[in-house]
Amino acid sequence: MKDIAQTLNEKAKNLAADYLRTEGELLLLLIEMRRQRVFPVLNYSGIFDYCERALKLSRAQAYYFKSVAEKSEEVPEIKEAVLQGELTLSQARRIVPVVTKANHEQWIKKAKTLPQKDLEREVTAINPKAKVKEKIRPLSLKVSELRAVVDRETEENLRALQDLLSQKLGKAATVADVIAWAAKVTRQKFDPVKRAERSRSVSLGKSPKMGRHPIPLSVKHPVVKRDDWRCTYVSEDGRRCEEKRWLALHHVREVARGGLNTVDNLRILCRSHHKLVHASS
Ligand SMILES: [Zn+2]
Numbered sequence: 001m002k003d004i005a006q007t008l009n010e011k012a013k014n015l016a017a018d019y020l021r022t023e024g025e026l027l028l029l030l031i032e033m034r035r036q037r038v039f040p041v042l043n044y045s046g047i048f049d050y051c052e053r054a055l056k057l058s059r060a061q062a063y064y065f066k067s068v069a070e071k072s073e074e075v076p077e078i079k080e081a082v083l084q085g086e087l088t089l090s091q092a093r094r095i096v097p098v099v100t101k102a103n104h105e106q107w108i109k110k111a112k113t114l115p116q117k118d119l120e121r122e123v124t125a126i127n128p129k130a131k132v133k134e135k136i137r138p139l140s141l142k143v144s145e146l147r148a149v150v151d152r153e154t155e156e157n158l159r160a161l162q163d164l165l166s167q168k169l170g171k172a173a174t175v176a177d178v179i180a181w182a183a184k185v186t187r188q189k190f191d192p193v194k195r196a197e198r199s200r201s202v203s204l205g206k207s208p209k210m211g212r213h214p215i216p217l218s219v220k221h222p223v224v225k226r227d228d229w230r231c232t233y234v235s236e237d238g239r240r241c242e243e244k245r246w247l248a249l250h251h252v253r254e255v256a257r258g259g260l261n262t263v264d265n266l267r268i269l270c271r272s273h274h275k276l277v278h279a280s281s
């Protein structure tokens with residue numbers, strides 16, 4: 001029996017060592033893929049999206065790789081520590097909210113030596129926001145639970161809105177009512193598609209001039225509506241990019257080559273696909 005215990009113990013330890021080594025190697029590979037701008041070519045928005053959809057890792061795991069990889073740009077010692085097996089990915093991601101170029105030695109040492117609870121307590125003491133991970137968790141088909149950390153000023157703003165909304169409704173408004181109200185009003189005001197739908201700007205019938213000029217709203221709004229304010233890049237397998245952030249209007253035929261500010265000559269691209277399209281034209 002003792003022999004079996006020894007053998008199985010050895011085997012488990014070896015596998016765990018392989019597992020940690022693989023974790024470090026995967027981290028390094030993901031950083032390299034990001035540096036070489038591989039994700040936009042494959043039509044993934046970044047490390048998180050790639051880990052989750054292509055590598056089938058859990059959301060939590062994908063998030064760890066993303067946050068440690070991003071932090072490693074500023075503090076390369078973190079990825080070194082993971083690669084050398086000094087830190088596990090899970091230890092490394094715990095110090096991401098506080099580690100800097102100046103204090104990395106101290107934090108890497110703490111991550112290596114302190115029990116998880118103590119480490120979390122020390123990180124939270126420096127950066128209270130690190131304790132609560134922001135999330136929206138579905139409770140049923142119709143409602144979700146929202147969790148976020150806000151500062152004093154935001155809390156005061158929410159309380160003031162709560163008073164205003166209660167007055168407006170003639171009954172006590174909850175914080176959830178306030179968030180619903182503020183989100184709706186703000187979205188109506190800032191959402192580019194909604195703005196474009198509301199827009200009354202009409203083309204003055206002037207034909208667009210050659211050369212670089214600001215894009216008039218009468219041209220921009222139809223483009224925003226047509227492309228639904230989302231990147232229009234389509235990869236070889238026919239998938240359209242999901243990105244709705246970091247978007248820009250791109251001239252299909254470049255301005256320098258006589259391209260005009262017309263609806264047909266403009267399309268929406270995200271930052272990484274915009275770079276990709278320019279690099280390959
Ligand atoms: Zn462009």
Ligand SMILES: [Zn+2]
Pocket residue numbers: 231232233241242243269270271272273
């Ligand atoms: Zn894109």
